[in-house]
Amino acid sequence: MDLSAFFVELANVWPRLLQGSIATVTVSFQAIAYGSVFGSLLGLMIFYGRMPARICGWIYLDFIRGTPVLVLMLASFYIVPLAGLGLSATGAGILALSAFCSAHVAEVFRGGLAAVPPGQAEAAKSVGLTFPKILFYVLLPQVLRQALPAWINAAVEIVKASSLLAVISVPELLLTTQQIVSRNFMNAEFYLVCGLIYFAINLTLSKFGKLVEKRLAF
């Protein structure tokens, strides 16, 4: 390993690495946002819905969680254009990641709802709150506090899974790194750099989660 050559090359390519990192963060952020919204609704549906809705929810969950993310990604990449939705490769990737994220979030959310003692909802009902009010003022604050660590874990999973977008040719961090090493042949060095960037992104995410958790604690 020639260190000086490595630093010269790093100085050359760092704008591209930065671009790749930004793409990774943006894609993951979108997937987490969509997935969390859809996942929470799904969790509510599974917890409170009628039997048919509940069964549909479970089938969706088991299907998404039983399938590898790569298969979801390839399926959405090949099927989406066929359905005429007009999404780009990035869009197809975000769709697959959101589906994956929603399954995780639904499970987390359902667990959070189950962990709130039933007395809470009963007390709220007895003072005359309607169901939406019970949900927003009584249950959700407790569920969110309870589910935060697991939700942060799901977010880290999504950032890691966003590397699969490289397979469907979206230039995020991993594909950018591949393009860089295919030009300069410094495989070990730049894959290590790429790993360090992912490590930094995810460490920031978990530290941020810990911080919020501390602020929200009783």
Place this chain on the structure above:
Amino acid sequence: MNYSFDFVPIWRNFDTLLYGLGIGLSLAALSILIGVVIGGVVAFGLVSKNKPTAWIAGLYVSFIRNIPILLVIFFMFFALPQLGIRFSKITSFVAALSIYAGANLAEVFRGGLQAIPKGMTEAGMAVGLRPMQIRLSIIIPLMLRSTLPSMGNAFISLFKDTSLAAAIAVPELTYYARKINVESFRIIETWIVTSLLYVAATFTIASLLRLFEARLAIKR
């Protein structure tokens, strides 16, 4: 949307898909065996009183757990040969998967180790066992039993990760599915059948593991 379903090209290649599924399962089984050994050793490192050992083990676990597995696979497959270490495709994939599983299992085993009451070790010492004997015949069996459900989950997620072998052209289920996809253009059918195969396999593994757990549980 005007699309008529035609599953015939998929059924014609169904044996290939099943063969790919078998390859995926064997890759996952091999990796979890190596991963359990790595994870066990690293878990003892994590709880070690020796500061540098604990620090190195912690660094390995938190680094690997925070980077995508695809990156580990690429590193093994593309970067190591450059450093003079040459593996075949399958060896490097199994190595990457084992290293990844090792980090996740180390975290699981650490939890298991910390949950073992101190009295167990002390009882071992009282009957005159040496530290290594205490580990092998008291701590490790207890730890393995209490972490079995988590190991099952690790195996399932490892099996799903074998789909990534397609990225370095190891012929397993996803690789064959992609091949059938581009050869027959029966896009929706291919991916429905492939995901159903994965779902069926993970479901079967999960049920078998639950049975196994029930057999191993201590009767009260």
